[in-house]
Amino acid sequence: MAQVNMRDMLYHAYQNNYAVGAFDLVSLDFLEAVIDAAERCRAPVILSVAEPHFAHYDFELMLPAVEAAAKRASVPVAIQLDHGHSLESATRAINLGCNGIMLDASNRSLPENIQLTRTVVDMAHGCGVPVIGELGYVAGIEGEGAEQHPGESAFTVPAEAKVYVERTGVDCLAVSIGTVQGRMKGRAKLDFQRLKQLNQAVNIPLVIHGGSGLNEDQFRRLTSLGVAKINYFTALSDVAAKTMSAQIKQNPNGSFTELKAGVKEAIREEVERCLRLWGSAGRAAEVLTQCEPWTPIEHLIIYNVEQISDQQTQAMMDEGRKVLSTIPGVRGVFTGEAVKEKSKFRFCWLVRFCHKAVIDTYREHPDHIAFANKLFRQVANDRISIDYQDSQNTSPAILVNNKKIKLHPS
Ligand SMILES: [Zn+2]
Numbered sequence: 001m002a003q004v005n006m007r008d009m010l011y012h013a014y015q016n017n018y019a020v021g022a023f024d025l026v027s028l029d030f031l032e033a034v035i036d037a038a039e040r041c042r043a044p045v046i047l048s049v050a051e052p053h054f055a056h057y058d059f060e061l062m063l064p065a066v067e068a069a070a071k072r073a074s075v076p077v078a079i080q081l082d083h084g085h086s087l088e089s090a091t092r093a094i095n096l097g098c099n100g101i102m103l104d105a106s107n108r109s110l111p112e113n114i115q116l117t118r119t120v121v122d123m124a125h126g127c128g129v130p131v132i133g134e135l136g137y138v139a140g141i142e143g144e145g146a147e148q149h150p151g152e153s154a155f156t157v158p159a160e161a162k163v164y165v166e167r168t169g170v171d172c173l174a175v176s177i178g179t180v181q182g183r184m185k186g187r188a189k190l191d192f193q194r195l196k197q198l199n200q201a202v203n204i205p206l207v208i209h210g211g212s213g214l215n216e217d218q219f220r221r222l223t224s225l226g227v228a229k230i231n232y233f234t235a236l237s238d239v240a241a242k243t244m245s246a247q248i249k250q251n252p253n254g255s256f257t258e259l260k261a262g263v264k265e266a267i268r269e270e271v272e273r274c275l276r277l278w279g280s281a282g283r284a285a286e287v288l289t290q291c292e293p294w295t296p297i298e299h300l301i302i303y304n305v306e307q308i309s310d311q312q313t314q315a316m317m318d319e320g321r322k323v324l325s326t327i328p329g330v331r332g333v334f335t336g337e338a339v340k341e342k343s344k345f346r347f348c349w350l351v352r353f354c355h356k357a358v359i360d361t362y363r364e365h366p367d368h369i370a371f372a373n374k375l376f377r378q379v380a381n382d383r384i385s386i387d388y389q390d391s392q393n394t395s396p397a398i399l400v401n402n403k404k405i406k407l408h409p410s
Pocket of ligand 1: 083210
């Protein structure tokens with residue numbers, strides 16, 4: 001499992017003056033290409049799923065594939081929800097496997113932005129998940145021409161940023177200093193003086209959206225002034241589309257798979273170029289050693305029931321699955337009955353938490369308390385409850401001669 005804590009990953013970049021790439025995925029071609037590129041240049045990487053793109057694919061089907069890719073990867077990976085718009089979508093993303101949330105309430109007033117962001121931060125931190133907030137407004141829509149969405153950009157004001165970060169508790173901040181989302185004519189003029197002031201004011205990793213189209217020198221200055229994460233999609237979408245257009249011209253009657261031949265390679269080359277340019281290439285080993293591995297917890301309860309019928313037991317389990325699985329940080333709820341009739345404990349709950357922080361927040365969550373008190377505890381006095389962590393994945397660093405040695409994750 002090469003999924004790591006995204007907060008650790010971004011702080012490593014921040015402290016070492018490079019930026020991690022966060023690439024929005026809109027199909028398996030993008031997913032495979034991004035992982036392939038990161039592995040080729042040994043870079044940490046963020047696999048990003050953007051809420052505005054959910055119209056193009058089924059998020060619930062995409063995330064298991066993203067998670068499987070992260071698990072198989074030999075480089076450190078984080079999975080983020082990009083441009084999440086609500087507490088509900090952030091919670092759903094965490095419960096489906098995201099371990100980073102970018103919350104975008106930047107189109108609201110400052111007090112409203114602070115309020116919504118604070119709510120999401122409280123929920124996400126209870127799950128061990130970091131949050132990236134956005135202040136100031138980066139106009140445009142990823143993947144589309146900037147001139148189609150000419151909204152006014154609003155640059156981030158350092159004094160407001162300081163207040164926003166203090167009040168919300170965000171782990172990183174996306175700022176607006178002159179980039180736009182999507183394709184633009186000519187080159188963006190970036191306000192580096194403002195970026196410098198922002199970095200001094202908030203002193204946490206900064207994030208740039210709308211990285212497509214910037215030049216090498218601009219990227220270098222960004223990473224030297226606190227930018228630890230760059231969101232990048234439009235240029236990938238463009239190379240993919242260009243590759244397909246060329247195929248269509250050459251082979252107008254080609255099959256779907258013939259027409260998309262070369263798309264993955266084109267995306268991979270562009271991602272690799274970025275990872276080298278932003279300084280994240282070659283950093284995989286350090287990041288793996290220094291970042292917390294992202295491992296789930298299995299919350300196990302084995303129990304017997306008294307005073308209720310089998311039918312009532314079944315109804316209680318049905319209700320529990322429904323109620324408990326929506327608690328933030330719960331990846332899944334399994335209810336089971338022993339296969340052998342004479343087992344010491346006849347029933348079980350197996351609740352998977354995304355992170356050990358959820359052990360406490362789950363216990364204190366009002367839905368859990370209500371269910372446990374009203375339906376469960378009084379009929380299940382005979383029970384054992386234990387939280388387990390994956391023994392393969394809990395100690396990434398072992399001590400050899402008092403030096404931390406990293407076990408290569410499989
Ligand atoms: Zn964006």
